[in-house]
Amino acid sequence: MSSLITKWSQQNKVDYGKRPLTALHNLHKSNNYDDEHLAKLLEAYPRDKLGIHTMGQNPEDWTTFVGGDAGDLSGEELVQAVKKGRIWLNLRAVNDDIDEYAELCDEMFNEVESCIDRKTFKHDLGVLISSPNVQVFYHLDISLSLLWQLRGIKKVRIYPNSSEFAPDETIEGIILKETEEEFEFKPEFDKHAFEVDLEPGMFASWPQFAPHRIENQNMLNVSLSVEYVTLQAILQANMLYTNGYLRRRFGVNPVRETSNAVKLWSKAALARLLKLNRCEQRFQNDLRSYFKIDLSEENCVRFYDKPQ
Ligand SMILES: [Fe+2]
Structure with a gap:
């Protein structure tokens, strides 16, 4: 219950x-x-x-x-x-x-x-x-x-x-x-x-x-x-990983596989291989600190002159 x-x-x-x-x-x-x-x-x-x-x-x-x-x-x-x-x-x-x-x-x-x-x-x-x-x-x-x-x-x-x-x-x-x-x-x-x-x-x-x-x-x-x-969510993400790779590497316009299970599983499997070999530059999250919480400031935010 x-x-x-x-x-x-x-x-x-x-x-x-x-x-x-x-x-x-x-x-x-x-x-x-x-x-x-x-x-x-x-x-x-x-x-x-x-x-x-x-x-x-x-x-x-x-x-x-x-x-x-x-x-x-x-x-x-x-x-x-x-x-x-x-x-x-x-x-x-x-x-x-x-x-x-x-x-x-x-x-x-x-x-x-x-x-x-x-x-x-x-x-x-x-x-x-x-x-x-x-x-x-x-x-x-x-x-x-x-x-x-x-x-x-x-x-x-x-x-x-x-x-x-x-x-x-x-x-x-x-x-x-x-x-x-x-x-x-x-x-x-x-x-x-x-x-x-x-x-x-x-x-x-x-x-x-x-x-x-x-x-x-x-x-x-x-x-x-x-x-x-879920398994389905992992498959979808991996399929789009492969599509993204194909689009960027070969300039094609791959479709999102929603109903064809064979293509979905194939592309998802290919993503596993691509991830092993992928060496492109990756986006880095900006982890810098732009402000300090300060109870005496408006919005309790005191911005630094420069991010730390
Ligand atoms: Fe969200």
Whole structure:
């Protein structure tokens, strides 16, 4: 009997993986996500793994999303800064470092697997603690994601995973690690988005490679980012890796294999070989720190004169 996922409808089963959907959980009822517990979690989580970012207001200007550092601020001070400022904290793979989250992750995926009726791999449970009104820019992920809302409300917009919104060449570039996950967003895309105000107790799912962007309402938000892959997702990513290689190496325009299993498996197998021999220059994430969290500053952000 399910204990975390409280509503997963027949329609959810039909829609899963094909279109965006929302369902219900009860994790928000636990007090594990109040300020006190968040502060303790931030103390326990390795500070050098903590993702700290700020960003601008314009949803088209994704290059304003920059990394920062927290110095020796306590967990409690960090929670205060997020409440007051314009900060986005990402505790990636918290299941690798904190025992109770490792247990939660196992429990979640047991339930997720029975809902989606397939095996999942590479489980990554992240905790996102973010300021009022901040945003996550238009981007897509190679792995599959579920977003579980625990505190606050955020507007989630999910766009079709078609060539107009996510060209194959762009997805291939992300898989080949040529670029970041963010890419060009046009405001007119919003007309085509699945849009939901995600409230505590709801979670959202969307098809692999579907671009999405997120805006917090005017309050602190706490969410769980649940990332994983399935066999089908691995095959799709590897097939696009091969397509990307063929496009770049031979100037061809390969198609995405969705129905031909032989071609899909062949291209995915070829990707395994290509990865062994690939030696092109890869995109390097900008890991520099552009600001320090400072409770006395506007938005709790003090930019350095030069990135560190
Ligand atoms: Fe994402």
